[in-house]
Amino acid sequence: MYQEYFQFTEWPFSIVPNSRFLYQSRRHSEAIFQIKAGLGDGGGFAMLTGEVGTGKTTVSKAILATLNSNIQAGVILNPTFSDIELLEAICDEFGVEYPSSSTLKILSDSLYEFLLTNHAQGLQTLVVIDEAQHLSVQVLEQLRLLTNLETESQKLLKVLLIGQPELQQKLQMPQLRQLAQRMTGRYHLLPLNPDETKEYIKFRLEYAGGKTTLFDTASLKHIAHRTFGIPRLINLVCDASLKHAYAMGEVSPSLATVEVACEEVMSFQTGTIPISSQSSVELGKKMGWAIPVVFASLLSLAAYYTTPNLIRPWIASYVQEQYPKTPLIEEVTEVPKELRSELSHYGSFESAMTSLYKVWGYKASMSDSLCIDNDESKFFCQLSQGDIETLLNLNRPVVLSLLIDSEERFAVLYGLSDSRVKLLIGERVFSFDRKALNLIWHGDYHQIWHSRWDRTLQLGMKGKDVISLDQSLSKALGKPISDSKEFNQQLLNKVREFQGWQGLNVDGIAGQQTLRHLERLSQPDAPSLTIEGPDNV
Numbered sequence: 364m365y366q367e368y369f370q371f372t373e374w375p376f377s378i379v380p381n382s383r384f385l386y387q388s389r390r391h392s393e394a395i396f397q398i399k400a401g402l403g404d405g406g407g408f409a410m411l412t413g414e415v416g417t418g419k420t421t422v423s424k425a426i427l428a429t430l431n432s433n434i435q436a437g438v439i440l441n442p443t444f445s446d447i448e449l450l451e452a453i454c455d456e457f458g459v460e461y462p463s464s465s466t467l468k469i470l471s472d473s474l475y476e477f478l479l480t481n482h483a484q485g486l487q488t489l490v491v492i493d494e495a496q497h498l499s500v501q502v503l504e505q506l507r508l509l510t511n512l513e514t515e516s517q518k519l520l521k522v523l524l525i526g527q528p529e530l531q532q533k534l535q536m537p538q539l540r541q542l543a544q545r546m547t548g549r550y551h552l553l554p555l556n557p558d559e560t561k562e563y564i565k566f567r568l569e570y571a572g573g574k575t576t577l578f579d580t581a582s583l584k585h586i587a588h589r590t591f592g593i594p595r596l597i598n599l600v601c602d603a604s605l606k607h608a609y610a611m612g613e614v615s616p617s618l619a620t621v622e623v624a625c626e627e628v629m630s631f632q633t634g635t636i637p638i639s640s641q642s643s644v645e646l647g648k649k650m651g652w653a654i655p656v657v658f659a660s661l662l663s664l665a666a667y668y669t670t671p672n673l674i675r676p677w678i679a680s681y682v683q684e685q686y687p688k689t690p691l692i693e694e695v696t697e698v699p700k701e702l703r704s705e706l707s708h709y710g711s712f713e714s715a716m717t718s719l720y721k722v723w724g725y726k727a728s729m730s731d732s733l734c735i736d737n738d739e740s741k742f743f744c745q746l747s748q749g750d751i752e753t754l755l756n757l758n759r760p761v762v763l764s765l766l767i768d769s770e771e772r773f774a775v776l777y778g779l780s781d782s783r784v785k786l787l788i789g790e791r792v793f794s795f796d797r798k799a800l801n802l803i804w805h806g807d808y809h810q811i812w813h814s815r816w817d818r819t820l821q822l823g824m825k826g827k828d829v830i831s832l833d834q835s836l837s838k839a840l841g842k843p844i845s846d847s848k849e850f851n852q853q854l855l856n857k858v859r860e861f862q863g864w865q866g867l868n869v870d871g872i873a874g875q876q877t878l879r880h881l882e883r884l885s886q887p888d889a890p891s892l893t894i895e896g897p898d899n900v
Contacts, residue, residue, distance in 0.1 A: 365609035375571035376598040376605070384570060385418070385425045386563045386594075389712075390771065394422050394550040396735070397746050398523065399429075401548010402489065407510040407518040407876075408545045410495075410534075411525045413552030416595030419525050422552065423491060426523075435481060436489040444498075446505040450474065453490055467505075475512055478519040489521045496526035500538055507542040511868050531748070541866035547876075549746065551807060554592035556770045561587065563594065564601060574615075578604070582621040589625040592769070599628045698802055702786065702793045703767055709789050710772030715762045716744075718775045718787055719811060722760045722890050734809055741814055743879065748806045751797070754779055757810070759889050760787075764807035776808070779892040812883050820873040824850045832873055835885040836861055 366374060377384075385391065394411060401409035413419045427436055437456035444452060450470035454461050454477075461473045481488050492498070498506075512519040524530060531551070534543040555563055561583040565575040578586070578601070586604075590596035603624035608616040616624075713732040720727035725741070734744040747761075754761065754776060763786070765772050777792055778785030784797045820832055829850045836857040837844045845853050855871040862869045865880045873881075 365605045368609045369573055369577065369605060372572035374602075375567045375573060376602040378595055378598050384567060385421050386559075386566045388555060388559045388563070390553055390555075390559075391418065391422055391425075393712075394552055395426055395429075397550045398422075398426055398548050400735075401546070402521050402523060403547075407513075407521055407547065408507075408542065409521075409523045409548035410530065410546055411523065411550055411552065412528055412530050414554065414593065415527060416593040417552045417554055418594045419552055420493060421594075423493070423523065423525050427491065430489070433485055434487045434489055436491060439490065439492045440494070444502060446502050449498075449502050449505060450509075456490075457488070471509070474509065474520075478512055482519055487517075487521065488519065489523065491523045491525065493525045494527075495524040496528075496530040496533065498524075498533075500533070500536065503533070503539055503542055507545065510545065513868060544866035549748065551748070553766075553771065555587075555594065555597075556592060557584065557587040558770075560590070560592050560597060563597060567598075567601075577615045578621070579615070579618065581618045582616060585618065585621055585625060589629055596628065600624050603628055698799045699793060699795050702788075702795065705788045705791060705793070706765060706767045706772040706774060707770070710765070710767065710774055712762070712773045714789065715773035715775055716809065718789065719760060719762050719809075722775060722777070722787070723811070723813075742811045743814055743882070744809060744811045746807065746809055749808065750806060751779075751800070754808070754892070758891050759810065759812075760892060762809040763804050764809075765803045766805065767803060776892065810883075812889070815882050815885075816873070816878045819875070820850055820878075822850050822852075822855055822871065829854070832878075832881075833857070835881055839881065839884050840864075 365371075398409045398411055411419055411422060427438075430436060435457070437453065439449075439452055439456065447465070447467055447470065450467065451461070451465070453459075454470060454473060457477060459473050459477045461470055465473075478488055492506075506522055509520050510518050510522060528551070533539065534546075564578060564583060564586065568577055569575050582604075586597060586600050590600055600621070601624075604616040604621045607620045607624055611620065613620060712734075716732045716734060717727045720731055720742070723742075725731075731742065731744070734746070749757075761776050762773050763776050765774060775787035776784070777787040778794070779797070782797055783794055784800050786793045815831060815835075816828055818828065820828055825848055830848055832850075833845050833847075833854050836842075836854070840857060840860060842857060845851070847853070858873050858877065859869050859871045861881065862871075862877055865877075867876055867880065
């Protein structure tokens with residue numbers, strides 16, 4: 364068809380996940396880095412989530428393609444299993460033999476022997492599970508138990524879960540809190556912003572041997588707007604545009620052709636309610652707002668429940684922006700315009716991380732500002748997720764991931780109280796109503812903490828590290844400090860109690876994971892989220 368007509372060497376907009384066609388946007392690059400870092404030494408679980416069509420599977424394939432030769436990976440694509448079926452599927456993926464009608468114990472023992480053999484040969488075993496939102500609670504718990512198999516320094520089995528946002532919600536269930544606490548790497552993949560969408564289309568055109576100018580500026584802007592920046596929808600629209608252009612003999616798709624293709628693809632995606640630039644909330648505004656909240660809510664709910672899951676998050680997000688969950692008599696809080704302007708100009712990730720280190724009294728190195736592990740650094744950096752209460756309990760400055768005009772920007776959370784929030788951007792501090800933070804922040808934040816221990820501590824050891832360990836554990840657990848300078852049975856019991864509290868493997872050894880958890884809780888020199896001082900805005 365149009366492949367020869369437009370002189371492509373291969374199809375540019377196939378929806379089949381292909382790591383060769385992975386457009387390395389900043390988000391995709393960060394996703395690959397965060398997941399690989401989370402699966403590094405000491406890690407057991409990592410999680411990659413995102414809406415349908417945002418490129419999760421393509422990112423996972425890119426990760427697998429760049430794994431070290433000492434990592435043996437197996438991929439599970441259809442995880443609708445029982446706990447026994449999951450273990451059988453993992454055994455099948457790695458060629459592990461097991462008798463028919465095996466019990467959980469027999470399958471676990473067979474896998475354990477396989478993992479030990481791999482470890483003896485210097486191999487690390489990784490299981491990747493796609494569409495993991497379909498896993499039952501029982502199966503997820505079985506996966507957690509599998510990762511209990513470990514040596515003193517590392518897990519014998521590592522697991523990467525890939526799924527839709529429902530996976531995040533499932534891990535918030537009380538019965539899965541131990542699994543959630545073991546996530547050493549997680550990333551939520553957002554759609555592309557308008558600029559990234561344009562570059563994405565040009566990238567795929569060029570990679571397939573075509574002209575990057577095939578779509579004009581107006582067409583690129585229209586595609587970005589109508590597809591919400593979802594790569595799979597972008598592919599469908601561009602493919603349909605090229606088919607129509609070929610059928611009509613156009614040298615390149617005209618804007619009219621692109622508009623037809625968008626309508627064709629997006630009307631199919633949205634069922635009976637077409638998505639247009641005029642949302643139900645905007646319609647409500649034009650009605651004069653006789654009954655503003657009720658009218659807009661009814662229209663939005665109608666659109667929400669008659670629209671497939673693919674588009675719902677954007678409708679819900681838009682409604683949330685217009686109407687936060689506050690009583691009807693309260694005025695909707697807005698993010699200060701000057702804050703938005705400052706973020707759009709100076710809200711880069713590197714700049715925010717540099718400011719965070721400055722708050723701690725340190726000058727960030729290049730690797731520090733990129734949140735990259737560095738043996739010479741005195742800090743650890745980690746991407747985490749939570750809510751306002753999480754940040755209040757943490758009571759330390761962090762870098763927030765903010766969505767400003769469909770673009771991800773970053774700022775240091777500098778102060779927080781029951782009613783106010785302070786953000787630090789460069790040298791400026793912005794203070795505003797805390798409710799407004801929910802309009803631009805959706806849970807992702809980077810935290811840093813001071814490294815205190817650089818070796819595993821266990822029974823019989825002595826020294827300053829052991830004394831410091833006992834002091835930190837005693838404070839965290841509310842127990843008296845020991846008089847001994849040795850890692851004795853009393854300290855071992857404290858380590859076990861702390862490990863049980865944190866949902867870690869209870870072995871009494873203060874290894875990397877145990878020490879990292881304790882470090883995050885015990886930072887005597889850490890700055891707090893003060894709300895005192897003058898406000899710039």
